[in-house]
Amino acid sequence: MSARKPEPSKLNTIQAVNLALDEAMGLDPSVILLGEDIGDEEDGGVVGVTRGLSSKYGKNRVRTTPISEQAIIGAALGAAIVGMRPVAEIMLMNFTAVAMDMIVNHAAKLRFMSGGQTHAPLTIRTMTGAGLGTGGQHADYLEAWFAHTAGIKVVAPSSPADAYGLMLSCIFDDDPCLFIENMPSYWTSGPAPERGKRIPLGKAHVLRPGKDVTLVSYSRTVSDCGAVADKLAGEGIDAEIIDLRTIAPLDAETIIASVSRTRRAVVVHEAVKPFGVGAEIASRINEALFGQLAAPVQRVGAYHCAVPFSKRLETEYVPTHARIEAAIRATLG
Amino acid sequence: MSRQHTPSRAAMVDMYRRMALIKQNDERFRAVIKAGRIVAPYYSPRGQEVIPSAVSVNLTNEDYICTIYRGVHDMLAKGVPVKLLWAEIAGKVTGTCKGKGGPMHVTHPTSGVMVTTGVVGSSMPIANGLALASQVRGEKRVTVAYFGDGAANIGAFHESLNMAAVWKLPVVFVCQNNQYGEHTRYEVTTAAGQIADRAASYQMPGVRVDGNDPLAMYAAAKEAIDRARAGSGPTLIEAMTFRFFGHVFGDMDEYMREGEKAAAMARDPVPAWRSWLIQQGHATESDLAQIESAIARELDEAVDFALSSADPEVAELKRDVFATEVP
Numbered sequence: 081m082s083a084r085k086p087e088p089s090k091l092n093t094i095q096a097v098n099l100a101l102d103e104a105m106g107l108d109p110s111v112i113l114l115g116e117d118i119g120d121e122e123d124g125g126v127v128g129v130t131r132g133l134s135s136k137y138g139k140n141r142v143r144t145t146p147i148s149e150q151a152i153i154g155a156a157l158g159a160a161i162v163g164m165r166p167v168a169e170i171m172l173m174n175f176t177a178v179a180m181d182m183i184v185n186h187a188a189k190l191r192f193m194s195g196g197q198t199h200a201p202l203t204i205r206t207m208t209g210a211g212l213g214t215g216g217q218h219a220d221y222l223e224a225w226f227a228h229t230a231g232i233k234v235v236a237p238s239s240p241a242d243a244y245g246l247m248l249s250c251i252f253d254d255d256p257c258l259f260i261e262n263m264p265s266y267w268t269s270g271p272a273p274e275r276g277k278r279i280p281l282g283k284a285h286v287l288r289p290g291k292d293v294t295l296v297s298y299s300r301t302v303s304d305c306g307a308v309a310d311k312l313a314g315e316g317i318d319a320e321i322i323d324l325r326t327i328a329p330l331d332a333e334t335i336i337a338s339v340s341r342t343r344r345a346v347v348v349h350e351a352v353k354p355f356g357v358g359a360e361i362a363s364r365i366n367e368a369l370f371g372q373l374a375a376p377v378q379r380v381g382a383y384h385c386a387v388p389f390s391k392r393l394e395t396e397y398v399p400t401h402a403r404i405e406a407a408i409r410a411t412l413g
Numbered sequence: 414m415s416r417q418h419t420p421s422r423a424a425m426v427d428m429y430r431r432m433a434l435i436k437q438n439d440e441r442f443r444a445v446i447k448a449g450r451i452v453a454p455y456y457s458p459r460g461q462e463v464i465p466s467a468v469s470v471n472l473t474n475e476d477y478i479c480t481i482y483r484g485v486h487d488m489l490a491k492g493v494p495v496k497l498l499w500a501e502i503a504g505k506v507t508g509t510c511k512g513k514g515g516p517m518h519v520t521h522p523t524s525g526v527m528v529t530t531g532v533v534g535s536s537m538p539i540a541n542g543l544a545l546a547s548q549v550r551g552e553k554r555v556t557v558a559y560f561g562d563g564a565a566n567i568g569a570f571h572e573s574l575n576m577a578a579v580w581k582l583p584v585v586f587v588c589q590n591n592q593y594g595e596h597t598r599y600e601v602t603t604a605a606g607q608i609a610d611r612a613a614s615y616q617m618p619g620v621r622v623d624g625n626d627p628l629a630m631y632a633a634a635k636e637a638i639d640r641a642r643a644g645s646g647p648t649l650i651e652a653m654t655f656r657f658f659g660h661v662f663g664d665m666d667e668y669m670r671e672g673e674k675a676a677a678m679a680r681d682p683v684p685a686w687r688s689w690l691i692q693q694g695h696a697t698e699s700d701l702a703q704i705e706s707a708i709a710r711e712l713d714e715a716v717d718f719a720l721s722s723a724d725p726e727v728a729e730l731k732r733d734v735f736a737t738e739v740p
Binding site: 112140141143145146148150151153154155156157158159160161162163164166181182185186190191192193194195196197198199230231233253254255282329 | 477479508509510511512513514518520521522527528530532535537538539540541542543544545546547548549556568569572573575576579580732733734735736739
């Protein structure tokens with residue numbers, strides 16, 4: 081007989097999401113998984129997020145699908161309407177484009193169009209992010225498409241523990257949720273989450289309090305903001321970091337409260353800058369605080385081009401620490 | 414078909430009741446829209462009454478359907494209350510969807526009408542999901558996906574048939590082939606002598622049937638529904654039919670072949686079935702006249718109810734976006 085294995089103090093995002101899925105499936109038989117390669121016979125997902133789950137819960141609840149994104153989301157959506165809580169994996173965020181009709185015209189709108197008679201508590205997991213040399217169709221951040229659509233929640237964790245707590249909330253939320261996992265940081269470990277603790281959707285997290293400038297970010301670029309803030313702290317610049325956690329619905333209240341104190345804001349995201357989430361946030365800040373700002377709101381995003389392949393270009397494409405730092409300095413005048 | 418299915422006398426008369434309801438409802442809709450009393454896009458199903466009537470007598474309220482913008486016949490045959498349907502089409506708060514969906518998005522879970530889509534080809538992937546839920550839970554429900562011949566050329570059709578076959582989902586795909594996709598003739602757009610042939614690619618039965626022949630349609634529907642309910646997997650039914658009032662109400666049918674529509678209307682399946690029932694002694698003239706006058710009264714009430722109901726409040730714009738209202 082061996083003693084129960086102690087819970088690890090550190091987890092990476094693959095393990096954290098796996099743990100959340102496992103616990104949700106254990107709690108509720110209506111939680112089912114669909115996606116390409118997700119069963120154990122197929123290796124438990126291309127990076128192993130669903131590994132072990134088909135063996136534990138059976139192939140009736142963990143369904144390896146054909147490479148048919150419309151059919152995957154359609155199946156998850158139909159099941160959700162009649163009370164299941166499906167988690168559908170669209171392997172890469174660019175492939176959501178193939179399923180846009182199901183997501184945008186149907187999943188997001190059925191609650192409204194049915195006058196509240198039906199709703200679709202499905203979660204769509206998808207991974208993305210530049211840095212692995214995958215080029216123009218495997219690494220885009222497309223959250224603005226979905227945030228622009230009424231009726232779907234858009235969630236983008238920045239750490240393993242947040243991924244765990246937010247995934248549990250998405251699964252048990254009564255609205256469709258799009259859950260964005262950053263691929264290059266999948267293997268980066270962080271503090272293990274408190275088991276069973278769900279992180280509320282629609283609520284931003286003040287990750288680091290500060291008084292001079294507010295940095296608003298989500299997903300992978302939160303850690304970039306942290307690194308730049310650490311550097312500037314050495315010069316006495318005290319940056320506050322807000323991790324949105326949920327992009328839509330946007331927690332504007334937390335942002336406005338922060339910027340009303342710091343009077344300076346920089347929005348940082350890996351998505352291309354024009355017409356992006358940063359533009360929406362800058363506009364909300366202007367609407368609430370025009371006249372009180374010490375400087376125009378700055379945005380840092382990717383270049384407005386396809387994700388490039390060349391390492392040199394890919395490195396410069398995403399918000400670099402130098403661009404984040406320059407934007408912060410621009411607000412400080 | 415492996416065996417012949419014949420409807421009971423009661424089922425035959427029930428099919429007629431549904432067909433007559435669809436026909437009379439359509440006549441009333443067109444009159445009310447023409448008079449300008451309701452403003453709504455209307456995709457008349459007149460001429461296609463037999464298909465959902467023959468399907469629905471083989472279904473219960475527990476069974477689901479997904480239908481499309483030309484779907485009023487499917488909804489009525491499945492049992493959506495006429496009053497609520499009319500109020501929805503009039504955009505009133507008393508409608509099935511509080512007036513927020515309209516004719517292309519009628520939903521009425523109580524009668525099993527789970528989704529009505531305005532996007533060609535989108536009923537099939539969602540129907541698979543309804544069927545998947547039944548399969549995972551071990552329920553005996555069947556889901557029917559209705560769509561037109563045009564939808565058989567969309568990728569979602571192929572994805573959905575493949576997935577349903579791989580998983581043996583309890584779903585029946587009913588293609589109502591009215592021979593035109595919008596304004597374009599079938600053979601201009603479709604590289605298949607018949608859509609039913611495509612079922613072979615997905616290892617499921619594919620049946621082409623005269624969708625205006627109630628007995629043939631009943632037999633095909635029963636075979637497919639029984640098969641789905643028994644856990645033996647999906648079927649593709651291609652039901653041949655013709656729409657009497659073009660793509661959208663008001664279109665002038667100028668794209669149709671000379672005489673094609675007139676010939677189809679001369680073979681109107683509703684009076685044909687009525688005469689046959691009487692000739693064969695399955696119903697009397699007075700039985701059917703009673704059914705028709707009851708429908709007429711129901712429609713009178715529905716029109717009054719819809720037109721006298723209130724519009725939804727403006728606050729509805731913020732409701733039903735998410736489970737809880739976002740400020």
